[in-house]
Structure formats: C-alpha cells, structure tokens
Amino acid sequence: MTDLLAFGLIGAGLFFFAAGTVALLRFPDTLTRLHALTKADNLGLGLVALGLALRAGEAATAALLVLIWLLALAASASLATLLGRAAVRRDPGEPGP
Numbered sequence: 030m031t032d033l034l035a036f037g038l039i040g041a042g043l044f045f046f047a048a049g050t051v052a053l054l055r056f057p058d059t060l061t062r063l064h065a066l067t068k069a070d071n072l073g074l075g076l077v078a079l080g081l082a083l084r085a086g087e088a089a090t091a092a093l094l095v096l097i098w099l100l101a102l103a104a105s106a107s108l109a110t111l112l113g114r115a116a117v118r119r120d121p122g123e124p125g126p
Contacts, residue, residue, distance in 0.1 A: 031083055031084075032084070034080075034083060035080040035081070035083040035084045036080065037080070038076045038077070038079050038080030038083070039076070039077050039080035039081065041076045042072075042073040042074065042075070042076030042077035042078075042079075042080065043073065043077070044073075045069045045070075045072045045073035045076065046069065046070065046073040046077075048069050049065060049066045049068075049069025049070050049073065052065035052066060052069060053065070053066050059112075059113075059116040059120075060113055060116060060117075063109055063112055063113055063116070064109075067105050067106070067109045070101075070105065071101070071102055071105055074098055074101055075098050075102075078094045078095060078097060078098040079094075079095075079098075081094050082094045082095060
C-alpha cells in the first residue's frame with residue numbers, strides 16, 4: 030500500500046514537472062512563464078520528495094529529502110523574485126508585478 034502511494038506521489042510530481050515545462054514553452058511573457066514554472070516545480074519537487082521519503086527505509090533519509098525540498102522552496106522564491114525584477118528592468122514594456 031505504501032509503495033502504491035509513493036509511486037502515485039512520484040507520478041503526480043512528474044506530471045507537475047511536465048506541466049511546468051509546457052507552461053514555459055506556451056506562455057507569452059517572462060513573468061507568467063516564471064510564475065507557472067516556479068509553482069509547478071515547487072509542487073512537483075515536493076510530491077517527488079514525499080514519494081521518495083515514503084520509499085526511504087530510514088527516517089534520516091526521509092528528513093533529508095524534506096530538507097532538500099524546503100531549501101529548494103526558499104531558493105526558488107528568492108530567485109524568481111530576482112529574475113522577475115531583472116526582466117521588468119530589462120523590458121519596461123512588459124507588465125510589471
């Protein structure tokens with residue numbers, strides 16, 4: 030049962046990664062691409078990390094996976110802000126935040 034749940038979470042995470050990739054290719058401007066990509070990647074990584082944590086044999090490994098996800102959340106929020114500001118400064122005609 031745990032394996033089935035873990036594989037389902039990993040599959041859902043991969044779906045969100047794919048959806049973020051499609052959004053990156055389809056959305057018209059930098060800010061909407063960046064928004065969709067960061068949301069999809071954060072959720073995708075969280076689901077994959079949770080699925081792998083369920084498959085991990087030790088609590089320390091599961092905690093490490095959750096820590097990696099939390100660090101990625103913090104880094105993606107900071108980097109998305111920096112990239113969004115740089116995009117607005119570079120092309121003022123683009124809609125701002």
